[in-house]
Amino acid sequence: xxxxxxxxxxxxxxxxxxxxxxxxxxxxxxxxxxxxxxxxxxxxxxxxxxxxxxxxxxxxxxxxxxxxxxxxxxxxxxxxxxxxxxxxxxxxxxxxxxxxxxxxxxxxxxxxxx
Amino acid sequence: xxxxxxxxxxxxxxxxxxxxxxxxxxxxxxxxxxxxxxxxxxxxxxxxxxxxxxxxxxxxxxxxxxxxxxxxxxxxxxxxxxxxxxxxxxxxxxxxxxxxxxxxxxxxxxx
Numbered sequence: 001x002x003x004x005x006x007x008x009x010x011x012x013x014x015x016x017x018x019x020x021x022x023x024x025x026x027x028x029x030x031x032x033x034x035x036x037x038x039x040x041x042x043x044x045x046x047x048x049x050x051x052x053x054x055x056x057x058x059x060x061x062x063x064x065x066x067x068x069x070x071x072x073x074x075x076x077x078x079x080x081x082x083x084x085x086x087x088x089x090x091x092x093x094x095x096x097x098x099x100x101x102x103x104x105x106x107x108x109x110x111x112x113x114x
Numbered sequence: 115x116x117x118x119x120x121x122x123x124x125x126x127x128x129x130x131x132x133x134x135x136x137x138x139x140x141x142x143x144x145x146x147x148x149x150x151x152x153x154x155x156x157x158x159x160x161x162x163x164x165x166x167x168x169x170x171x172x173x174x175x176x177x178x179x180x181x182x183x184x185x186x187x188x189x190x191x192x193x194x195x196x197x198x199x200x201x202x203x204x205x206x207x208x209x210x211x212x213x214x215x216x217x218x219x220x221x222x223x224x225x
Contacts, residue, residue, distance in 0.1 A: 044203065057212075099145040099207055099210060
């Protein structure tokens with residue numbers, strides 16, 4: 001069966017520090033991969049998605065970036081965190097083809113910027 | 115409608131009451147409509163994926179309907195139980211690659 005791993009579960013970082021969140025999927029090949037953020041009191045905002053290795057689409061301009069170095073690995077990064085980067089980050093995957101396929105989410109990372 | 119919208123933002127009901135909430139979405143580039151249940155301290159869990167106008171889906175006491183022509187979907191919960199307390203997210207798939215989510219409806223079921 002397919003599983004998704006996301007870490008760390010919680011992270012406290014100072015303003016201006018770098019960030020690296022990692023997400024890996026097991027049990028499937030060539031998944032679509034997604035990074036979402038939920039800011040306090042708001043819904044899920046799509047940040048990045050990827051349909052293949054090295055292919056990244058950005059939904060919102062920001063100081064975050066994403067990379068997909070391997071088929072089932074998706075990394076969210078920042079060189080310098082801002083206070084506004086605080087929130088709950090979720091990684092998700094879906095089967096690469098077929099509009100009826102749901103998204104499967106990881107457990108999330110709670111990021112607090114001090 | 116330019117974004118996926120959900121109403122109400124939050125809802126408190128008594129155990130045993132039936133309830134429903136609404137998801138409104140732009141219908142111009144519609145591929146599918148997703149519903150998820152997101153319980154506290156867990157990850158969102160898929161409930162339904164609907165693609166056809168008039169679709170109705172049911173899972174236990176929860177059901178959903180879809181109107182793609184007017185751009186809305188309803189989620190119904192019959193006989194709410196405390197374990198139904200969660201945030202219910204709807205998302206519109208606007209291409210083969212991505213789903214755009216609404217802000218969610220937070221449901222609290224009071225025993």
